[in-house]
Amino acid sequence: MDALASLLDGPRARGAFLLRSVLTTPWSLRIADRAPLTLMYMVSNGGWVVPDGAPPVRLRPGDIAVVRGPAPYTVADDPATEPRIVIQPGQVSTTPQGEELCEEMDLGVRTWGDRTDGEEEQPDSAVLISGTYQMHGEISGRLLTALPQVLVLPGDAWSSPLPALLCDEIVRDQPGQEVVLDRLLDLLLIAVLRAWFSRPETGTPAWxxxxxxxxxxxxxxxxxxxxxxxxxxxxxxxxxxxxxxxxxxxxxxxxxxxxxxxxxxxxxxxxxxxxxxxxxxxxxxxxxxxxxxxxxxxxxxxxxxxxxxxxxxxxxxxxxxxxxx
Missing domain, CATH: 1.10.10.60 (Homeodomain-like)
Incomplete structure (x- = not known):
């Protein structure tokens, strides 16, 4: 077993939280779920990841971000957009004032959003798929400390069928689907990290x-x-x-x-x-x-x-x- 395989054995998804978000401009999510690691795939229309106390990072369609927790951060259509939804521990969504939103924003199988006109998705909708690792592990600590707080792999910097496959599978409701999604999330994380570490400008960790x-x-x-x-x-x-x-x-x-x-x-x-x-x-x-x-x-x-x-x-x-x- 190589070092990367061993370290990735720590954050292996087990009942990971996966969600497809459909959001109307202007939109802004405050992520305060304390999760150690979150992977986000920007399917359409783009957005920004805004870490607290650090410059915002652009997400274009096709880009994948890996965000290291547990520090809170914001994901928005524009860095200046004030948060309208807060994701709390346990993946509970609320308004900034604490009112729960989960039921009224439900759009179907693992899909969630703010559309109120009866349509799930419009051309101006931003579609974001996120997978949240909820385990806190010591083995993954060596891996996590090797990553920046926000890592973005541009969509044109690599080629993989995994993002499209995840898009297809996340909306399926079949027996064993949670296990399928866990393994897809693991595969996508491994592929993204291998592609990231292979780039000379990323400062590959010594190990x-x-x-x-x-x-x-x-x-x-x-x-x-x-x-x-x-x-x-x-x-x-x-x-x-x-x-x-x-x-x-x-x-x-x-x-x-x-x-x-x-x-x-x-x-x-x-x-x-x-x-x-x-x-x-x-x-x-x-x-x-x-x-x-x-x-x-x-x-x-x-x-x-x-x-x-x-x-x-x-x-x-x-x-x-x-x-x-």
Missing amino acids: YAAQSDPVVGPALGLLHEGPAHPWTVAELAARTGVSRAALGRRFTELVGEPPMSYLTGWRLALAADLLREPDATIAAVARKVGYGSPFALSAAFKRVRGVSPQQYREAAGREAAAAAS
């Missing part, structure tokens, strides 16, 4: 660029594929066909930290995600991520993160409850 190195790439793959294995630099070096010194030097140069430090961070990120599962014991988590005992995991976890696994689990539960409320 992603290092995958193409003939020595460090295989070493990263080994660590991600088998985090529970008792790795040493010597074994990694032997498996990649270089000396210990050569591997350590090249790994640190390209990734930004030594192999064993990277492995520790990866193991603890995995542990943090697993600790969010209510049925996972600390002992079971320790075994899955390469620690010989719950005590060893707890010591490493507290040393790096400042809290015990149990304290982390309790805090994560409170965070999830707050995000859902």
